[in-house]
Amino acid sequence: MGYSQEHINKTRRKILEEAGRLMRQRGYHGVSIGAIMEAAELTHGGFYAHFDSKEQLFEAMAAEDFDFTNQVRRLLESDKFDRTNRAVFAAENYLDPSRTDKMWRACTMAASSQDVSRAGERAQEGFTERFRTLANAFSEAMGGRASKKRDAAALAALATCIGGLTLAQALTDDELSEALLGACLDNVKSLAT
Amino acid sequence: MGYSQEHINKTRRKILEEAGRLMRQRGYHGVSIGAIMEAAELTHGGFYAHFDSKEQLFEAMAAEDFDFTNQVRRLLESDKFDRTNRAVFAAENYLDPSRTDKMWRACTMAASSQDVSRAGERAQEGFTERFRTLANAFSEAMGGRASKKRDAAALAALATCIGGLTLAQALTDDELSEALLGACLDNVKSLAT
DNA sequence: ATTGAAATATGATGAGCGTCATATTCAATA
DNA sequence: TATTGAATATGACGCTCATCATATTTCAAT
Numbered sequence A, B: 001m002g003y004s005q006e007h008i009n010k011t012r013r014k015i016l017e018e019a020g021r022l023m024r025q026r027g028y029h030g031v032s033i034g035a036i037m038e039a040a041e042l043t044h045g046g047f048y049a050h051f052d053s054k055e056q057l058f059e060a061m062a063a064e065d066f067d068f069t070n071q072v073r074r075l076l077e078s079d080k081f082d083r084t085n086r087a088v089f090a091a092e093n094y095l096d097p098s099r100t101d102k103m104w105r106a107c108t109m110a111a112s113s114q115d116v117s118r119a120g121e122r123a124q125e126g127f128t129e130r131f132r133t134l135a136n137a138f139s140e141a142m143g144g145r146a147s148k149k150r151d152a153a154a155l156a157a158l159a160t161c162i163g164g165l166t167l168a169q170a171l172t173d174d175e176l177s178e179a180l181l182g183a184c185l186d187n188v189k190s191l192a193t
Numbered sequence C: 001a002t003t004g005a006a007a008t009a010t011g012a013t014g015a016g017c018g019t020c021a022t023a024t025t026c027a028a029t030a
Numbered sequence D: 001t002a003t004t005g006a007a008t009a010t011g012a013c014g015c016t017c018a019t020c021a022t023a024t025t026t027c028a029a030t
Helices: A005-026 A033-039 A044-049 A054-063 A068-077 A086-094 A113-118 A121-140 A148-170 A174-191 B005-026 B033-039 B044-049 B054-063 B068-077 B086-094 B113-118 B121-140 B148-170 B174-191
Strands: none
Touching: A005 A033, A005 A054, A033 A044, A054 A121, A068 A086, A068 A121, A086 A148, A086 A174, A113 A121, A113 B113, A113 B148, A121 A148, A121 B148, A121 B174, A148 A174, A148 B113, A148 B121, A148 B148, A148 B174, A174 B121, A174 B148, A174 B174, B005 B033, B005 B054, B033 B044, B054 B121, B068 B086, B068 B121, B086 B148, B086 B174, B113 B121, B121 B148, B148 B174
């Protein structure tokens, strides 16, 4: 009876993807349920068949999130690039100046972390778990053997990348923006070796 | 006739301060004009005697901003601390774990940069100018003589500090949070020498 | 003391919001 | 094919919001 589980999952995922895209772009309070459902090619009322509330949607988005952050993590974990330092390769990818484009707000950490810090504990917990996973992947993708020191370097590198991209997206001066991204990349390079 | 210029200026500044505090804490869309004016001990209608719109208020806040960022900049520029590296001293101050407290969202760069990146060009211009000033002050507070390399190191250090604090504020795990701040500080130390 | 322009307060408007009650449509099952 | 429970659509609710028109208060200049 009713729709197939596959269709339901697909719809839920579509809503999550559009919600993520719009919330990264316009912020949590800058997007309405109606706008999200419209982007998912549904009507506003049906939303509550998939989520209990807007807040719960944000929690799911912060935790699952089909976004660029996860792409980077997969890149870090892939063993296709082990010839050289994978962490540096990922950072080069991440700090690409074209990411500064307003339409390219693809990384939740660089676009919505401040919304997360204002959200409830559940959203923060999901975000924290994702961050921890990313930090581990980053550390393992760096040079040298596993150590507290390497973990710390990975944390600093992450902060540099995410902070750099966040700030670059807020600057109007393209020259300054690119200088910032370049400086961040250099910093990651020296941290990774 | 009417109120003294001093009183007007004081009121305008009070509104700006409360707006800054509330917007850093709850986000641009999370605060109403009414809430801001109430915090400034005025009523909502009088707002438009001081600002044309909410957007213009945000522009003024991003540009002037009586916040912790400016305190840090003044610390960087002060020559009271020239015995050792002022940049490291400022970073130690900035990356204090107690800043993670939700009530302590004092730095515009670590609390509102994502709102700025979603705002109009005027707000971004003011923010950019403030960032540039801060970056220059940071570079001058670092070890070694002036150079492009030192400027780049200052940019990376800024991204690390601001990114680190932003992320730490979004994490629920205090241990991870402190490890992150510590790793960022270590990174700034090595960048500053 | 009077004045008057500007700051502040009051109240209203129209739009948009999250949520929910209800109706309709769908497709897997019997 | 008929049934049925869930997904989706429609429409409405109460509320909050930014903004503005209007009234009131303030106090420096006269």
